[in-house]
Amino acid sequence: MQMPVIDMQGIWSQYREVVIHKDLSFQVQPGEVVSLVGGSGSGKTTLLREILGLLRPTRGSVRLFGTDLHDPDPIRQRDIRRRLGMLFQQGALFSALSVYDNIAFPLRELRFLDEDWIRELVLLKLAMVELEPKHAALMPAELSGGMIKRVALARALALEPELLLLDEPTAGLDPVRSQNFVQLIKELQRAIGFTVVLVTHDIDTIYGLGSDVAVLAEQRILIQGSLDQVVALDHPVIHQFFENHRNRSAA
Amino acid sequence: MGTPLLVQNAGEVSLSGTWTLVSLMASDQDPRRALAALGQVQGWNLLGVERLDSAAAVLLWRTWGRRWPERLEISPTLRATLERVADLPPEPPAVRDYRDSLVGRVGRLTLSILRNMLGLVELYGRLVLDLFFLCRHPRDIPWKEFSANLYKAGAQALPVSALVGFLIGITISYLSALQLKTYGADLFIVNILGISIIRELGPVLVAVLVAGRSGSAMTAQIGVMRVTEEIDALSTLGVSRTIRVVLPKVAALTVAMPLLVVWSSASALLGGALAAFWQLDFSFNYFFSMLPKAVPIANLWIGLAKGAVFGFLIALLACQFGLHVRPNTESLSMRTTASVVTAITLVIIVDAVFAIFTRNLGMPS
Numbered sequence A: 001m002q003m004p005v006i007d008m009q010g011i012w013s014q015y016r017e018v019v020i021h022k023d024l025s026f027q028v029q030p031g032e033v034v035s036l037v038g039g040s041g042s043g044k045t046t047l048l049r050e051i052l053g054l055l056r057p058t059r060g061s062v063r064l065f066g067t068d069l070h071d072p073d074p075i076r077q078r079d080i081r082r083r084l085g086m087l088f089q090q091g092a093l094f095s096a097l098s099v100y101d102n103i104a105f106p107l108r109e110l111r112f113l114d115e116d117w118i119r120e121l122v123l124l125k126l127a128m129v130e131l132e133p134k135h136a137a138l139m140p141a142e143l144s145g146g147m148i149k150r151v152a153l154a155r156a157l158a159l160e161p162e163l164l165l166l167d168e169p170t171a172g173l174d175p176v177r178s179q180n181f182v183q184l185i186k187e188l189q190r191a192i193g194f195t196v197v198l199v200t201h202d203i204d205t206i207y208g209l210g211s212d213v214a215v216l217a218e219q220r221i222l223i224q225g226s227l228d229q230v231v232a233l234d235h236p237v238i239h240q241f242f243e244n245h246r247n248r249s250a251a
Numbered sequence B: 001m002g003t004p005l006l007v008q009n010a011g012e013v014s015l016s017g018t019w020t021l022v023s024l025m026a027s028d029q030d031p032r033r034a035l036a037a038l039g040q041v042q043g044w045n046l047l048g049v050e051r052l053d054s055a056a057a058v059l060l061w062r063t064w065g066r067r068w069p070e071r072l073e074i075s076p077t078l079r080a081t082l083e084r085v086a087d088l089p090p091e092p093p094a095v096r097d098y099r100d101s102l103v104g105r106v107g108r109l110t111l112s113i114l115r116n117m118l119g120l121v122e123l124y125g126r127l128v129l130d131l132f133f134l135c136r137h138p139r140d141i142p143w144k145e146f147s148a149n150l151y152k153a154g155a156q157a158l159p160v161s162a163l164v165g166f167l168i169g170i171t172i173s174y175l176s177a178l179q180l181k182t183y184g185a186d187l188f189i190v191n192i193l194g195i196s197i198i199r200e201l202g203p204v205l206v207a208v209l210v211a212g213r214s215g216s217a218m219t220a221q222i223g224v225m226r227v228t229e230e231i232d233a234l235s236t237l238g239v240s241r242t243i244r245v246v247l248p249k250v251a252a253l254t255v256a257m258p259l260l261v262v263w264s265s266a267s268a269l270l271g272g273a274l275a276a277f278w279q280l281d282f283s284f285n286y287f288f289s290m291l292p293k294a295v296p297i298a299n300l301w302i303g304l305a306k307g308a309v310f311g312f313l314i315a316l317l318a319c320q321f322g323l324h325v326r327p328n329t330e331s332l333s334m335r336t337t338a339s340v341v342t343a344i345t346l347v348i349i350v351d352a353v354f355a356i357f358t359r360n361l362g363m364p365s
Helices: A044-052 A074-082 A099-109 A115-128 A133-137 A145-156 A175-192 A203-209 A227-232 A236-250 B021-026 B031-036 B054-063 B076-086 B102-136 B143-153 B155-183 B186-227 B230-236 B241-280 B284-294 B298-323 B329-357
Strands: A006-015 A018-028 A033-037 A059-064 A084-087 A163-167 A195-199 A212-217 A220-225 B004-009 B012-019 B043-052 B071-073
Touching: A006 A044, A018 A044, A018 A220, A033 A044, A033 A203, A044 A059, A044 A163, A044 A195, A074 A084, A084 A145, A099 A115, A099 A133, A099 A145, A115 A133, A115 A145, A115 B054, A115 B076, A145 A175, A163 A175, A175 A203, A195 A203, A212 A227, A212 A236, A220 A227, A220 A236, A227 A236, B004 B031, B012 B021, B021 B054, B031 B054, B043 B054, B043 B076, B054 B076, B102 B241, B102 B298, B143 B155, B143 B186, B143 B241, B155 B186, B155 B241, B186 B230, B186 B241, B186 B284, B186 B298, B186 B329, B230 B241, B241 B284, B241 B298, B298 B329
Parallel strands: A033 A195, A033 A212, A084 A163, A163 A195, B012 B043, B043 B071
Antiparallel strands: A006 A018, A006 A059, A212 A220, B004 B012
């Protein structure tokens, strides 16, 4: 059996008196696409931040690619982080840098590639997210919402990570753009073969990506499986979340 | 994790293993050098490559001189990766040129100064109109914001302005006393301290302090409000941003500055009297009874007027710079710096103008 990309065991997260996760376990196998869903305040973003290492769970272990995320060795920590890419909800582009420099930033940080090499890679990433070379000179403030997402995706993909994390990838996009963006992620996933974990509220995104679903409720992962398996489960949270979906299927 | 392997066999190069950015970096012998060192190559065999990412694909493509080699054995997946590199448009991306000629720079600077002056006049005009409006609708006067700003820019600045004033007073008095003693002109210490502190040092010192303290805070606050679209939110709620945001700050600083000037000057005179007591054996009683005779009252009015004008200028500049922050971190920091630097420069220029126009006032006869 392959080593899971994400392996979280016995996670307890507590913020002051509020327990967010209670003995939660979560595993993602290589090449899987998993959507984390759940009501507001169910701890989806907290879980994502724990996978990224931005937050440390109160108790429990987080292993990425078989290595402990909180390894004391800074070099090993950095190496793990270089194998994952994150798309923040608002893009989190460096506002003082141009599109080109934003995408080149992680590549330059490696201190391994020469500028010509970086230029071709940046162009390649721009082409991957279907932006044109002329957009490279723009500043983040000059971009539309959809373009910000694309540039942020290009930056997240700059190092061709094995694991891509997406926080509400389609929030703030109109339906057509959001469909295109989902299609783009799906194609890239097929081409490069990375593992994807995303937080979303949008059933169409889950559908479009053809992803598995992990439902966060009652401070744990209620169920993790294909969309059909999850919808079949009889549970109030699932009824509430997938109601529209059922209605649509019925119609 | 695999490593990139390269074997050259009778003109044919076989690659195998993992060819990714991570594995290239981790590899002991630099594959870049190995690729560059290849001589004449008849054919390439990439069938043994398990993974090829775009960084390695770019490397190969460059090694091949940006065209497909004549003999290439490769799996369809890897070919697709390489095709993406091959399909790249050949022209380089337009990278913005940040360099600028001298003429261009002078021109841009002049234009930006003119633009800022125009903006200042505009904002000033807006405030005057707002004042007319508030006279007719006194219910809309933003008392709460005014009082909050008065507290932040005035009351909270009391300790630091007292401390700075006191120390400057001691220093000037001490240094002057040393000089005056050699001439036996001890008595003039009161004149020197009184006129210089009340008329000149007090207002300018407080202006510099307030520009650094409150001016920068105002620019940063309004700037962040612009970045987060709070200013726009105010407008959509039907609240005038000049009445609610700019006017209270300008009014509060115009009122607070003269008070701070008096406070700071008093503290400086106290420090001066203390140093005079140590150095020249002047009693406090003597020092302060001499003060009104040595310093005509006009000097106090000039100092107060300066304080009000400086306060007004600092707040107006801070708001003007804040309102024109563009939504990025770089612009915010640049504008905040520019606000403080411009405010201090302008204060010194206006101080010089004051000196010219009040040259006949307040001198002891």
